[in-house]
Amino acid sequence: MCGMKLWVAGMWLVSAVTAEGDVPGLSLRELAASRGTRIGAAVNADALATDADYRTVLAREFNVLTAENAMKWAVLRPSRDRFDFEQADAIVAFAEAHGMAVRGHTLVWHNALPEWLIRGNYTREQLMDLLREHIQTVVGRYRGRVFAWDVVNEAVMKRGALRDTFWLRGIGPEYIDLAFQWAHEADPDALLFYNDFVAEGGGRRSKTLYRFLEERLGRGVPIHGVGLQMHLSIDNLPRKRCVVAAIRRFESLGLHVHITELDVRLRTPASGTALERQAQVYASAAEVLRDCASCTDLVMWGVDDGHSWIPHFVDGWGDALLFDAQYRPKPAYHAVQKVLGR
Numbered sequence: 001m002c003g004m005k006l007w008v009a010g011m012w013l014v015s016a017v018t019a020e021g022d023v024p025g026l027s028l029r030e031l032a033a034s035r036g037t038r039i040g041a042a043v044n045a046d047a048l049a050t051d052a053d054y055r056t057v058l059a060r061e062f063n064v065l066t067a068e069n070a071m072k073w074a075v076l077r078p079s080r081d082r083f084d085f086e087q088a089d090a091i092v093a094f095a096e097a098h099g100m101a102v103r104g105h106t107l108v109w110h111n112a113l114p115e116w117l118i119r120g121n122y123t124r125e126q127l128m129d130l131l132r133e134h135i136q137t138v139v140g141r142y143r144g145r146v147f148a149w150d151v152v153n154e155a156v157m158k159r160g161a162l163r164d165t166f167w168l169r170g171i172g173p174e175y176i177d178l179a180f181q182w183a184h185e186a187d188p189d190a191l192l193f194y195n196d197f198v199a200e201g202g203g204r205r206s207k208t209l210y211r212f213l214e215e216r217l218g219r220g221v222p223i224h225g226v227g228l229q230m231h232l233s234i235d236n237l238p239r240k241r242c243v244v245a246a247i248r249r250f251e252s253l254g255l256h257v258h259i260t261e262l263d264v265r266l267r268t269p270a271s272g273t274a275l276e277r278q279a280q281v282y283a284s285a286a287e288v289l290r291d292c293a294s295c296t297d298l299v300m301w302g303v304d305d306g307h308s309w310i311p312h313f314v315d316g317w318g319d320a321l322l323f324d325a326q327y328r329p330k331p332a333y334h335a336v337q338k339v340l341g342r
Contacts, residue, residue, distance in 0.1 A: 025341065026341065028061045028333075029060070029100075031341050032289070032298075032340055036296070037290075037298070038299075039297075039340075040065055041058065041061075041301075042068040042261065042301045042302055043065050043070070045087040045090065045091060047303075054303060054307070057303055057304070058303055059098040061322075062303075063100050063101065064100060064101040064299060065095045065101070065102050066104075066261075068301070071106070071138065072112035073113050073134065074114050075112075076138060077114055080130075104142065104190075105150040105153075106151070106153040107138065107150070107183060108131070108152045108153065108167060108179045109153040110155075113166060117166075127171050131175065131178070135151075135179060135182040136185065136186040138186075139187050146187075148192070148224075149187075149190055151223075152194050152195070153196070154195070155176055156196060158208065159208065160211065160212065162176075177221045180192055180216075180223055183222075191256060192223055193227045194213060194226055195226075196209060196229065197230075197231060197261075198229075200243045200259075201242045201246060207249075213226060217253055225257060225258060226255050226256075226258075228243075228247075228257065228258070230260075230285070232262070233265050234274060234277055234278060237264075240284045240287070240288070243284075255294070257294050257296075258295065258297040259285060259288070259289070259299060260299050262282075262298065262299065262300050262301060264278045266317065268316060268318045275330060275331050275332070278319075281332075282322070282335050282336050283339050285298060285336075300321055301321075304325060305318060306326075
């Protein structure tokens with residue numbers, strides 16, 4: 001063992017932590033599993049393949065994984081006639097080797113589409129065939145191995161209109177219902193989720209998504225759950241009571257609720273005060289996992305700050321996850337550990 005410094009409440013404290021990032025007490029996965037819940041992370045395929053420390057922290061701390069990019073069209077489908085499952089297979093194999101569940105992400109989205117698809121001149125019938133083939137090939141490959149799929153991602157706008165996407169223009173609004181039906185046919189035992197952002201608050205968007213899901217459930221579309229992404233900024237946070245109210249609202253439809261993409265970004269370099277505030281936000285999310293029966297999964301969008309998407313897309317922001325870029329646990333980690341250990 002060797003001492004490691006942790007930034008807490010404006011000062012560096014020395015904790016008995018190994019250079020590989022071990023932490024005293026039970027791991028997050030042990031604490032979550034003891035409650036019958038899952039805590040997880042989105043997996044960077046390159047880091048998984050090349051970084052032993054990344055793999056160590058991932059396996060020790062989490063009992064559910066999501067493929068960050070490896071199951072999106074642009075990676076899985078380099079050409080119309082060829083699938084490439086190398087990265088996705090590696091993630092699923094790692095999860096199975098370490099007793100972890102897998103969430104599949106995502107079958108239908110307006111982003112991360114290959115050029116051959118979006119620049120092609122396809123009829124509606126051809127696009128339906130391509131989408132059906134893609135969904136049933138991917139879901140079928142992992143039948144019985146991926147327990148839940150984010151089938152459709154970010155399809156609804158703020159006021160309830162469907163997002164103007166490649167799929168909406170090419171197929172029509174029924175692409176959503178069809179995607180769920182085709183996924184269900186490919187794996188009748190998998191839980192099928194609609195996944196979106198800003199659904200965790202108690203405002204207009206959450207209510208819009210409620211009506212969107214209620215309508216489709218009313219006509220028999222096999223939707224089993226809703227994913228609350230929760231990409232949060234420390235300057236704009238939802239109230240915990242609003243998150244719980246949103247979960248209860250979706251729960252009333254008979255839906256599972258997963259927090260699917262949680263991160264809490266800070267202005268960088270982050271101050272000790274900001275890290276403590278971030279820890280409070282993560283603690284609140286862990287309390288939701290602990291206390292809401294229908295919310296069984298809490299997934300962070302990444303393992304460590306060094307592999308977070310945020311600095312590449314939001315200038316001046318980062319430090320959003322439970323571990324820093326050297327895999328050292330941050331105050332947010334200890335806050336989650338404390339909540340789940342109560």
